[in-house]
Amino acid sequence: MRSFQWLAERTRGVAVAVEAAESAVGLRSERGPILAALxxxxxxxxxxxxIIATAVLTITDSLGGFSQFPWLFSVYLLAQAVTVPIYGKLADTIGRKPVILLGIAIFALGSLLCGLATSMVALIVFRAVQGIGAGAIQPMTMVIAGDLYTLAERAKVQGYLASVWAVSAVLGPLLGGVFAEYLSWRWIFLINLPLCALAGRLLLRGFHETAPRRDTRIDYAGAILLTLGAGALILGLLEGGQAWAWTSPTSITIFTVGALLLAVFAVVELKVDDPVLPLRIFTRRVVIASSLVSVLVGAVILGLTSYIPTFTQGVLGTGALLAGLTVGALTLGWPLAASQAGKVYLRIGFRRTALIGSTLATLGTASTILITEHSPLLQIAASCFLVGTGMGLVATPTLIAAQTAAEWSERGVVTSANMFARAIGSAVGVAVFGALVNSRLESPDHPSPTELSTALHLVFLALAGMAVIMVVASAMMPGRKALISVDNP
Structure with a gap:
């Protein structure tokens, strides 16, 4: 009887979702080509x-500035993070299609400029352009999928997208190593141009959106305050202890200004009619929990994919390709777990699924603490595989839980908030890890293997601590059936 009742509930939910999806995006959309483009x-x-993780040494040999390389990650992630809420608001106002196409165009421009960069400063600036484009692409893929597919379908589709995100994120160091060793590091960026063109063409031809448009004002003041406030904090974390002492007037001023700007940002968001990041959504338990999980997912994954290759190359003496293969073990665990995550959370609920995933991730990050300069690559790869398996079970369920609790008119904002949290986690995480490493390096531009090993173990300890917090955040997720019956695309 319970099985028939569950089936009836799912059937009713599917019918409602299909009807709502038809009114939102129109039946002319060809879901196959759109999914491929997404x-x-x-x-x-x-x-x-x-992708630049394993090419760092090659890039710095060409352009110089080893101590500045964390900015190549952070500026990309920061630009992505601060623009995500703006794009989310635009998507709920003018539709998803123009926003994602704009993002693809900006991303392609940034990739071209990065491929032509002749100095580290220029490369950092052009990475910011890439990040501005990425700020539109990443949340829009999730929002469009949420519009086109029902909850039951989303379990599989979001699993596909999560798998692609995971595979791409962890294959990045491998491909970067291939380009760095056998071609040129510039191809790391130039390869994006034909891929952007293909994705844009698929969306132009296959996605025919008929979403309602709403007249609204963009909260430019909030966007500027968020950008400046978050940027100041990232700057303080990256350069603290290196360009200036942590307790110096410069450091204190930067952190104080950043905190004040973010405080003013919060006040502005509470007063404007259409805030760029509505703070009211953070009164929902599911949004708070999923956002916190996303912060930690972003930090842990970027920490591993940025510093495991550095450890294997700088401490163990491997080549860029082997370093990429080692961290690529994440590729095996994440998509395997993500492909089954939908079945798991439909059966046991979002919270239990996220708890299982975060616990596995904690075990994996804790095992990295045992890595030494004598550790075999297989041991390091095993740790990465365990973390990847855990991430596959925690990243997708928490995002879908937040989407399921939102109506169409605010799904862009809710999804963007989740992506914003992941991007901020990645940016702040890389900044924190960079600060930890730089604090232990006497010669940042030419660190010795022993010195580098000691510094990177601080990163591994920080990763384990973040994973433990992820377990706590996962425990805050809704219970087994709190959201399964709620689906209002």
Missing amino acids: MLSTGLVALDST
């Missing part, structure tokens, strides 16, 4: 978050 777009954004 997967390709997701892969591009995730790939460029990590």
Whole structure:
């Protein structure tokens, strides 16, 4: 009897979802080509978050500035993070299609400029342009999927997208190593151009959106305050202890200004009619929990994919390709778990699924603490595989839980908030890890293997601590059936 009742509830939910989806995006949309375009777009954004990890030494040999390399990650992620809420608001106002196409165009421009960069400063600036484009692409792929597919379908589709994100993020270091060793590091960025063109063409031809448009004012003041406030904090974390002492007047001023700007941002968001990041959504338990999980997912994944290759190359003496293969073990665990995550959370609920995933991730990050300069690559790969398996079970369910609790008119904002949290986690995480590493390096531009090993173990300890917090955040997720019966695309 319970099985028939569950089936009836699912059937009723599917019918409601299909009807709502028809009114939102129109039946002319061809879901197959659109899904292919979304997967390709997701892969591009995730790939460029990590692809330069194994090419860092090659890039710095060419352009100089080893101590500045964390900015190549952070500026991309920061630009992505602060623009995500703006794009989310635009998507709920003018529709998803123009927003994602704009993002793809900006991303392609940034990739071209990065491929032509002649100095580290220029490369950092052009990475910011890439990040501005990525800020539109990543959340829009999730929002469009949420519009086109029902809850039951989303379990599989979001699993595909999560798998692509995971595979691309962890294949990035491998591909970066291939380009760095056998071609040129510039191809890391130039390869994006034909892929962007293909994704844009698929969306132009296959996605015919008929979403209602709403007249609204963009909260530019909030967007500027968020950008400046978050940027100041990232700057303080990256350069603290290196360009200036942590307790110096410069450091204190930067952190104080950043905190004040974010406080003013919060006040502005509470007063404007159409805030760029509505703070009211953070009164929902599911949004708070999923956002916190996303912060930690972003930090842990970027920490591993950024510093495991650095450890294997700088401490163990491997080549870029082997370093990429080692961290690529994440590729095996994440998509395997993500492909089954839908079945798991439909059966046991979002919270239990996220708890299982975060616990596995904690075990994996804790095992990295045992890595030494004598550890075999297989041991390091095993740790990465365990973390990847855990991430596959925690990243997708928490996002879908937040989407399921939102109506169409605010799904863009809710999804963007989740993506914003992941991007901020990645940016702040890389900044924190960079600060930890720089605090232990006497010669940042030419660190010795022993010195580098000691510094990177601080990163592994920080990763384990973040994973433990992820377990706590997962425990805050809704119970087994709190959201399964709620689906209002």
